[in-house]
Amino acid sequence: MNTGKQFTVAENLVVTVEPNKEHEFLMSTAEVAKGYGINVNTLRGHKHEHRNELIEGKHFITSVGKTNAFGNKSIATFWTKRGIIRLGFFIKSERAKLFRDWAEDLVIFVSEQADKAQQLSIWPEPEKRKHNRLTQERLVDLLADVAKIDDKELRLSIVNKLINTHHEKKD
Structure with missing residues (x-):
C-alpha cells in the first residue's frame, strides 16, 4: 500500500491512513501503535489477548506480501476504522484518549461525507431556468437603440419581445 494520506492527530503526531473501498480506510499496525503511543508488540499483545473481540475482516485484515530470500512470505495486519476504535x-492513556478522539472524528467525518454524497445523488440536477437573462x-441599453428605429410597428414588436418572456407566434 502506498496511496496513504497523512493526517495530523496532534502537534507532534502525524499518521498515515490508506484509503480502502471496503473499509473506507485502513491503518498499518505500526501507524496505529504510533497513534496510541504504544509499542507495536504491545498492540500485537492486545490483538492476541482480545482475539475474541477483535475479528478478522471486521476489525483488521491480514495481508500477505512478497516472499523474502528465505522463502517466507511477509504478513502485515491493517486495522479498519472499527478495529482502531x-x-x-x-489502551488507557492520555495519548490513547487523544488518538481515540481523532479516530472517532475521522470516522464520523468520512461517514458524514458519504451521507452527503448519497443525498446529493438522489436529487436530480436542477433544470436550467427558462427566462430572459437580460x-x-x-435591457435599457437595447431599448434605447430600439427607440431610434423609425418604423413604429417594428419598434413595438421588438420592445414586446424584449420585455415579455413568452412570445406568441403570428400566423
Missing part, C-alpha cells in the same frame, strides 16, 4: 477500549441595464 475497538483497540481504544483496551440584466436591467442591458
Whole structure:
C-alpha cells in the first residue's frame, strides 16, 4: 500500500491512513501503535489477548506480501476504522484518549461525507431556468437603440419581445 494520506492527530503526531473501498480506510499496525503511543508488540499483545473481540475482516485484515530470500512470505495486519476504535477500549492513556478522539472524528467525518454524497445523488440536477437573462441595464441599453428605429410597428414588436418572456407566434 502506498496511496496513504497523512493526517495530523496532534502537534507532534502525524499518521498515515490508506484509503480502502471496503473499509473506507485502513491503518498499518505500526501507524496505529504510533497513534496510541504504544509499542507495536504491545498492540500485537492486545490483538492476541482480545482475539475474541477483535475479528478478522471486521476489525483488521491480514495481508500477505512478497516472499523474502528465505522463502517466507511477509504478513502485515491493517486495522479498519472499527478495529482502531475497538483497540481504544483496551489502551488507557492520555495519548490513547487523544488518538481515540481523532479516530472517532475521522470516522464520523468520512461517514458524514458519504451521507452527503448519497443525498446529493438522489436529487436530480436542477433544470436550467427558462427566462430572459437580460440584466436591467442591458435591457435599457437595447431599448434605447430600439427607440431610434423609425418604423413604429417594428419598434413595438421588438420592445414586446424584449420585455415579455413568452412570445406568441403570428400566423
